[in-house]
Amino acid sequence: MTKDKIFDECVEYFSQPGFKRALELIHRKYRSLGRFSGKIILENPSEEEKEALSRYLRRVLRGEKVVIDVKDFAVTKFQDTKFSRLDFKSILSAVLKKEVITKKEEKELENERVSDFFKSLSAHFDKDENAAVVLNAFKENFKSFESFYKKYSQKEFLEIMKKVIEAILKKPQSPETLAIFATRVTGNPHFFDDEQDAGKIFLKLLSIINGREFPQNAEEKSELLFDNNILIDELSNWCLLYNIGGYIEDGKEDEGLKYFSNQKKPIILPLYTIKDYKGFFAYSNKLVVVENPAVFSAIVQRVPAISAVCTNGHLRLSAKIIIGSIAKTDIPLLYSGDFDPEGLLIADKVIQNFGARPLCMDENHYLLALSQNKIDERRLEMLKNVKSAQLQSVCQKMKELQLAGYQERIVDRIVEEL
DNA sequence: ACAAACGTGTTACTAGCACG
DNA sequence: CGTGCTAGTAACACGTTTGT
Numbered sequence: 001m002t003k004d005k006i007f008d009e010c011v012e013y014f015s016q017p018g019f020k021r022a023l024e025l026i027h028r029k030y031r032s033l034g035r036f037s038g039k040i041i042l043e044n045p046s047e048e049e050k051e052a053l054s055r056y057l058r059r060v061l062r063g064e065k066v067v068i069d070v071k072d073f074a075v076t077k078f079q080d081t082k083f084s085r086l087d088f089k090s091i092l093s094a095v096l097k098k099e100v101i102t103k104k105e106e107k108e109l110e111n112e113r114v115s116d117f118f119k120s121l122s123a124h125f126d127k128d129e130n131a132a133v134v135l136n137a138f139k140e141n142f143k144s145f146e147s148f149y150k151k152y153s154q155k156e157f158l159e160i161m162k163k164v165i166e167a168i169l170k171k172p173q174s175p176e177t178l179a180i181f182a183t184r185v186t187g188n189p190h191f192f193d194d195e196q197d198a199g200k201i202f203l204k205l206l207s208i209i210n211g212r213e214f215p216q217n218a219e220e221k222s223e224l225l226f227d228n229n230i231l232i233d234e235l236s237n238w239c240l241l242y243n244i245g246g247y248i249e250d251g252k253e254d255e256g257l258k259y260f261s262n263q264k265k266p267i268i269l270p271l272y273t274i275k276d277y278k279g280f281f282a283y284s285n286k287l288v289v290v291e292n293p294a295v296f297s298a299i300v301q302r303v304p305a306i307s308a309v310c311t312n313g314h315l316r317l318s319a320k321i322i323i324g325s326i327a328k329t330d331i332p333l334l335y336s337g338d339f340d341p342e343g344l345l346i347a348d349k350v351i352q353n354f355g356a357r358p359l360c361m362d363e364n365h366y367l368l369a370l371s372q373n374k375i376d377e378r379r380l381e382m383l384k385n386v387k388s389a390q391l392q393s394v395c396q397k398m399k400e401l402q403l404a405g406y407q408e409r410i411v412d413r414i415v416e417e418l
Numbered sequence: 419a420c421a422a423a424c425g426t427g428t429t430a431c432t433a434g435c436a437c438g
Numbered sequence: 439c440g441t442g443c444t445a446g447t448a449a450c451a452c453g454t455t456t457g458t
Contacts, residue, residue, distance in 0.1 A: 038458065147431095147449095217442060313438060314441080342437070342442090379436075382443065 010083040011094045018052025019095075021045075022068060027096055029070050036074035036088065042066040114142070117154055124162055134165050134209065141208050148201055164202045167192065168209065172229040175275040181230055194221060194232075222317040226271070234272040239318035240293065240310035242266040242300050243284055244326070246277040264304050266296070271318050280325040282307030287326050288418060289319075289356060291337035291346055295407045295414065303418045314342075315349055327354040334359040336414055339366045339398065339405030340375060341382040344391055351388045358390050360414050366394050368413065369405030 014023065025040040042049065043065060050061045053068070057077055074088045083091070093099060118139060125131035138145070138161070149157055167185045179189040186192075192199040207214045207224055215221040222232055243261045246254045254277065260267050261283050284307035290296050296310035309326075311319045327333055333356035337343040350356045380402065383395045407414070 143450095144430095218440085219442095340437095345442095376436085378444070385443095 006083065007086060007091075007094075010086055010091050013083075014091055014095045016052055018046075018048045018050075019056075021049060022053060022073075023092060023095060026070055026073065027092060027098075030089075030092075037071045040068050040070060042068070113154065114149075117149075117158065120158055121161055121165075125165065128169070130169055131165060134168050134205070137208050138165070138205060141205075144204060144208075145201065148197055151197070160198050160201060163191065164198060164205060167202055168205060175226075175229045175231055177231045177234055177272075178225065219315070219317055219320075222271075223320070226275075226317060226321075231271055231275060234275075235270045237316050237318045238268050238270040239274070239316070239322055240266060240268050240296060240312060241308070241322065242296070242310075243282065243305075243307040244287075244309070244322070245281050245283055247279045247281075248276070249278055264300075266300055266308075269318065269322075271321075274318055274321055277325075279328070280322050281329050282326055282331055286332040286334060287323075288334045288336070288359065289323060289350060290335075290407070290414075291343060292407050295336070295411055298411045299415060299418070302415045306418055311337075311346065311350075313346075315346060320353070323350070323354050327356075332357065334418075336360055336407060338407050339369050339394065340373075341379045341398075344386050344395060344398070345382060348386045348388050348391060351390065358388075359417060360410055361391065361394060363393050363397050365410050365413060366397055366405050369407065369409045370401070371404055371406055371409070373404040375402050375404055 021042060022040065025042070026036070029038050029040055030036060045053075045061065045064075045066045050066065053066065054061045057068070057073070074092075078084065078088050118135075122132075122135055125135065142149075148160075151157075152160065163186050167181070170185055172181055176184075178192060182191045182193075183189045190196065192202045194200065194203065203221065203224065204214055206228060210224065210227070212224060215224050218233075222237060225232055241257075243264070244257065245261060246257045248254050257267075284305055287307050287309065288299065289309045289311060290299065291311050291313065293310055293312055296308060299306060299308055307326075309319060309323055315323075323333070333350075333354055335347055335350040335356040336359040337347045339361075344361075347358060347361055351358060375398070380399055383399060386392070386395050
């Protein structure tokens with residue numbers, strides 16, 4: 001009889017249904033121990049199982065529980081069969097139709113696969129020193145990319161990573177929109193869109209290389225990309241300005257903004273336009289920042305000499321760039337917003353980031369601005385994120401009253417202060 | 419003595435909700 | 439309709455316990 005024939009015969013023998021459960025358990029034991037030892041326990045064995053196992057182990061098995069010594073099963077008793085020249089492990093593998101390896105071997109195998117992956121990736125960027133830096137950052141932080149690695153086949157992931165790393169190496173020297181940038185690098189304008197995995201991976205790696213946290217929201221995303229000369233939402237991310245000038249290059253004032261200021265006309269600038277300025281400044285000796293466009297409008301009409309920025313809700317990148325730039329010119333910054341959790345959170349950010357002074361945002365003005373609108377528990381929770389000392393007392397009062405207050409009601413007081 | 423299993427505490431994602 | 443928040447859940451790492 002040839003070796004193959006006896007192997008097949010052996011597989012057939014162990015494939016009988018009575019062995020199935022026992023062999024599965026033996027397989028599990030081997031995975032954890034790395035050898036055939038220990039005990040397995042079959043609860044409630046069927047007659048079929050008892051019969052098959054009794055015959056093989058040459059002892060009578062009965063009762064609700066069958067305990068089998070794995071070493072006895074796989075080594076001692078196996079030696080006594082006519083299959084003794086065969087390897088029990090390969091038989092087990094053939095019967096269960098799966099690999100018989102330990103957890104440790106499994107890990108090592110996986111590590112090897114990952115290391116092969118890195119090798120192929122490095123090979124693609126052969127001798128490029130800049131790439132080596134990026135590759136290193138990727139390797140060292142591989143953990144945070146593992147979910148993507150698992151999601152794709154190695155080949156697919158390799159292709160994605162090639163493009164992502166290429167993109168980082170080719171990031172623009174002067175501002176460029178994401179769609180144009182993606183087309184330049186990959187031929188596909190949507191390749192790095194942030195709902196795509198490639199976009200997420202790109203952002204992740206970019207944030208690591210920039211030594212930053214991964215962007216938590218749309219604004220942080222815009223900001224990270226903007227700092228790398230990539231623009232998203234370049235037309236929808238805008239900011240409302242009044243009496244504010246800009247520098248085209250150092251010291252050279254922009255005539256366009258100057259014209260609108262002289263005309264006392266508010267204007268809206270999108271990120272797309274903002275990107276071309278070197279800096280911004282206020283024509284007035286102070287800057288007032290407001291959340292609400294209606295209040296902005298009232299202030300501009302009644303105090304025409306003021307310089308003003310309207311954030312129109314949450315602080316967006318366009319407003320941050322302009323306010324940040326004006327803050328550097330060392331003039332006082334005043335902020336006024338609504339008295340609700342969102343409004344105080346915005347105020348907190350403006351105070352923390354740009355050293356602004358709250359304008360009419362104390363407890364007294366809160367009481368004047370008070371409405372009947374209830375604030376629920378969940379929204380009140382947000383108040384605990386307010387860090388500024390200047391806002392603590394009004395936060396306290398709000399938790400007490402659980403009512404919102406609106407800027408519109410205190411426009412007169414705001415105007416008086418300016 | 420060693421590795422695996424278990425339990426616990428922390429972190430990363432996801433879904434659902436309220437707001438503008 | 440998109441956004442940011444919280445809370446719930448899954449994944450993960452660490453230290454301890456258990457079994458051979």
